[in-house]
Amino acid sequence: xxxxxxxxxxIKEKRQKSKRQKLENLVPAFLFAAASVSVLTxxxxxxxxxxxxxxxxxxxxxxxxxxxxEMQPLNRNNPTFSIxxxxxxxxxxxxxxxxxxxxxxxxxxxxxxxxxTESARRVLKPIVEVLAGIPTIVYGFFAFTFVTPVLRExxxxxxxxxxxxxxxxxxxxxxxxxxxLSEDALSSVPNSMREGAMAFGATKFEATVxxxxxxxxxxxxxxxxxxxxxxxxxTMIVTIAxxxxxxxxxxxxxxxxxxxxxxxxxxxxxxxxxxxxxxxLYAVAITLFFFTLAMNMLAKYISKRFREAY
Amino acid sequence: MAxxxxxxxxxxxxxxxxxxxxxxxxxxxxGSTLFGLVVLAVLLYDVITDSWGWINWNFLTSVTSFDxxxxxxxxxxxxxxxxxxxxxxxxxxLGVATAIYLEEYVKEGRVRTxxxxxxxxxxxVPSIVFGLLGLTVFVRMxxxxxxxxxxxxxxxxxxxxxxxxxxxxxxxxxxxxxREASFGMGATRWQTIKNVVLPAALPSILTxxxxxxxxxxxxTAPLIAIxxxxLLIPLPSGLFDSFTVLPVQIYYWTIDAALNAELAxxxxxTIVVLLVVMFILNATAxxxxxxxxxxx
Numbered sequence: 009x010x011x012x013x014x015x016x017x018x019i020k021e022k023r024q025k026s027k028r029q030k031l032e033n034l035v036p037a038f039l040f041a042a043a044s045v046s047v048l049t050x051x052x053x054x055x056x057x058x059x060x061x062x063x064x065x066x067x068x069x070x071x072x073x074x075x076x077x078e079m080q081p082l083n084r085n086n087p088t089f090s091i092x093x094x095x096x097x098x099x100x101x102x103x104x105x106x107x108x109x110x111x112x113x114x115x116x117x118x119x120x121x122x123x124x125t126e127s128a129r130r131v132l133k134p135i136v137e138v139l140a141g142i143p144t145i146v147y148g149f150f151a152f153t154f155v156t157p158v159l160r161e162x163x164x165x166x167x168x169x170x171x172x173x174x175x176x177x178x179x180x181x182x183x184x185x186x187x188x189l190s191e192d193a194l195s196s197v198p199n200s201m202r203e204g205a206m207a208f209g210a211t212k213f214e215a216t217v218x219x220x221x222x223x224x225x226x227x228x229x230x231x232x233x234x235x236x237x238x239x240x241x242x243t244m245i246v247t248i249a250x251x252x253x254x255x256x257x258x259x260x261x262x263x264x265x266x267x268x269x270x271x272x273x274x275x276x277x278x279x280x281x282x283x284x285x286x287x288x289l290y291a292v293a294i295t296l297f298f299f300t301l302a303m304n305m306l307a308k309y310i311s312k313r314f315r316e317a318y
Numbered sequence: 319m320a321x322x323x324x325x326x327x328x329x330x331x332x333x334x335x336x337x338x339x340x341x342x343x344x345x346x347x348x349g350s351t352l353f354g355l356v357v358l359a360v361l362l363y364d365v366i367t368d369s370w371g372w373i374n375w376n377f378l379t380s381v382t383s384f385d386x387x388x389x390x391x392x393x394x395x396x397x398x399x400x401x402x403x404x405x406x407x408x409x410x411x412l413g414v415a416t417a418i419y420l421e422e423y424v425k426e427g428r429v430r431t432x433x434x435x436x437x438x439x440x441x442x443v444p445s446i447v448f449g450l451l452g453l454t455v456f457v458r459m460x461x462x463x464x465x466x467x468x469x470x471x472x473x474x475x476x477x478x479x480x481x482x483x484x485x486x487x488x489x490x491x492x493x494x495x496x497r498e499a500s501f502g503m504g505a506t507r508w509q510t511i512k513n514v515v516l517p518a519a520l521p522s523i524l525t526x527x528x529x530x531x532x533x534x535x536x537x538t539a540p541l542i543a544i545x546x547x548x549l550l551i552p553l554p555s556g557l558f559d560s561f562t563v564l565p566v567q568i569y570y571w572t573i574d575a576a577l578n579a580e581l582a583x584x585x586x587x588t589i590v591v592l593l594v595v596m597f598i599l600n601a602t603a604x605x606x607x608x609x610x611x612x613x614x
Contacts, residue, residue, distance in 0.1 A: 028506060028509075031508060032506050032507065032508050035507075035508045036419070036423050038415065039415050039416070039418055039419035039423060040419060042411070042412045042415030042416050042419065043415070043416040043419045043420065043433055045412050045416070045475075045478065046416060046433070046436055046437050046440055046478060046479065046482065047433070047436055049440060049451070049475045049478070050436055050439070050440055052451055052455060053443065053447060053448075053451050056450065056451055056454040056455065057447075057450070060454065111350070112350050112353055112354070115346070115347045115350040115351070116347070116350055116351045116353075116354065118347055119344075119347035119348055119350065119351045120351065123344050123347060123348070124348075124351075132351055132355075135354070135355050135358070136351065136354045136355070138358060139354050139357070139358055141532065141596065141600065142358075142361070142536075142593075143536030143537070143538070143565060143592065143596070144536075144538065144539075145536070145538040145565045145568050145569055145572075145589075146361070146365070146536075146568075146589050146592070146593070147361075148569075148572065149365070149568065149572050149585055149586070149589060150361050150364060150365070152572060152575075153364070153368065153572070153575070153582055153586075154360070154361075154364045168576075180354070180357050183353075183354055184354070187354075209329070211336050211337060211339070211340040212340055212344075213339060213340040213343045213344075214336065214340075237442060240444070241443075241444025241445070241446070241447075242444075243444065243445065243446045243538075243539035244538050244539055244569070247539075247569075248569070248572055248573060268444065268446050268539070271446050271449075271450065271543060272446065272539060272542055272543065275449070275450070275453060275542065275543040275544075275545065276542050276543075276545070281458065289450065290450065293446070293447055293450050296444060296446075296447065297443065297444075297447055300442060300443065300444055301439065301442070301443075303442075304438075304439065304442040305439075308438075
């Protein structure tokens with residue numbers, strides 16, 4: 009009796025096993041397909057940007073785009089295309105943002121990692137990180153309806169839309185990023201190094217400046233570079249609070265349009281598909297793409313190349 | 319060789335100054351840490367005072383209107399929900415599958431480096447560029463127009479890297495002895511993943527998922543780029559209907575506030591709703607993490 013049931017059980021098991029084996033072979037194929045989506049996304053981004061940018065440069069010369077200074081894409085009679093005004097706005101807003109984010113982010117990181125007690129750290133760190141979770145549209149509203157009016161009380165010549173206010177607010181948005189990445193770098197410096205410095209009579213501040221920060225410098229610089237990349241790609245704050253003036257200027261009290269804000273203006277406006285203004289979108293986007301990509305790769309290179317191993 | 323002894327007198331002369339500097343710096347750095355907190359408080363105060371009196375049942379349940387007093391955000395709320403219904407499951411399936419592939423099947427080598435480099439670069443691409451991808455491929459090339467599906471697909475691609483990285487970390491935190499025990503019992507690789515690894519990693523995966531969703535409902539730029547309007551449109555009831563979402567509604571009311579100050583209040587009121595939704599999502603994520611996450 010035992011014999012006969014075991015035979016049928018054996019057949020049943022074998023069938024199940026082959027079914028299982030089939031599934032076992034199918035699963036990796038499905039997983040690979042899912043993983044390919046992210047690769048296809050990259051390919052998609054590159055292809056759309058390159059193809060449409062090629063269309064743009066068949067109508068506008070490289071030279072005009074990168075060296076002329078007039079940007080009037082929607083001018084009916086004589087549209088001109090130059091990325092320089094957009095680049096100067098992006099550069100200025102990024103510099104202003106980093107003037108806010110680097111000092112405050114780094115000192116916050118030092119306080120949290122070197123001075124704060126464990127319980128204070130546990131309370132303060134999440135609060136600082138809440139700033140990173142607030143949608144950029146909310147920061148844009150804040151810059152436009154609160155920061156700009158306040159700044160205009162102090163600087164009366166400030167335009168109603170200007171690059172200063174969104175630059176500052178963008179800096180505030182980037183503080184948590186710089187603080188959190190720098191703090192990781194500082195915390196990974198072994199305690200023995202702090203103790204060594206303090207055994208020589210250094211105060212906490214001296215130990216931090218002379219020993220801990222130099223030891224963590226690669227991670228700290230990488231956090232700055234990532235912050236810069238974030239500022240370059242930030243869109244809503246500058247779109248709302250900096251207006252759409254496309255003059256090549258370095259006057260931070262004026263309205264200026266960054267590369268990202270230009271993309272928003274043209275896509276939400278009425279530049280029909282197929283017009284030069286429409287294709288210019290992609291030429292600007294590909295410039296933006298390569299700037300942020302370069303910054304991200306630089307950050308990775310710095311943190312890898314100059315990392316001290318303990 | 320004679321040693322240079324430390325000049326005790328000079329050291330003790332400078333010591334009070336050095337200690338004082340340390341104390342001042344400590345205070346300054348603490349102040350700078352509080353700066354973020356103060357800004358957060360000011361921002362919330364600004365938004366809440368601007369929206370005071372505007373958030374009521376009528377505001378939450380009416381469709382938008384040119385008359386500020388009667389305008390509501392039910393359209394934007396419905397649109398945001400539609401977006402979530404698609405982005406959630408889609409990114410969950412793709413993200414977790416990618417993470418399983420990388421963590422459980424490929425493990426190491428060139429293939430994995432290739433995928434991971436690609437994912438981390440993708441995570442650094444500005445969201446507006448994803449918007450252009452959506453505009454070019456979904457809206458124009460595939461001819462969808464600015465509908466729910468086009469917006470949801472664009473948003474899915476944008477948050478996918480976040481979900482993948484969170485899921486990878488969750489899978490990596492599952493100790494290998496659990497897998498080995500399962501293999502030792504005769505389970506196949508997929509059985510081990512399905513019955514042992516995934517259940518153990520699920521709370522962390524869900525936490526990452528919810529945080530990604532919270533990012534998705536706050537994103538504005540890519541949706542504006544694909545042409546999501548904030549006009550009087552009927553409520554979306556399917557994948558191929560026009561729609562708008564909360565942040566896009568905030569955008570259009572904010573830029574029009576120069577013409578009509580009441581619109582700033584509407585924008586502020588919508589911001590409060592958006593922040594409350596995000597707060598609930600984040601609180602849920604923390605709750606799941608604290609309640610279900612196992613430490614191995």
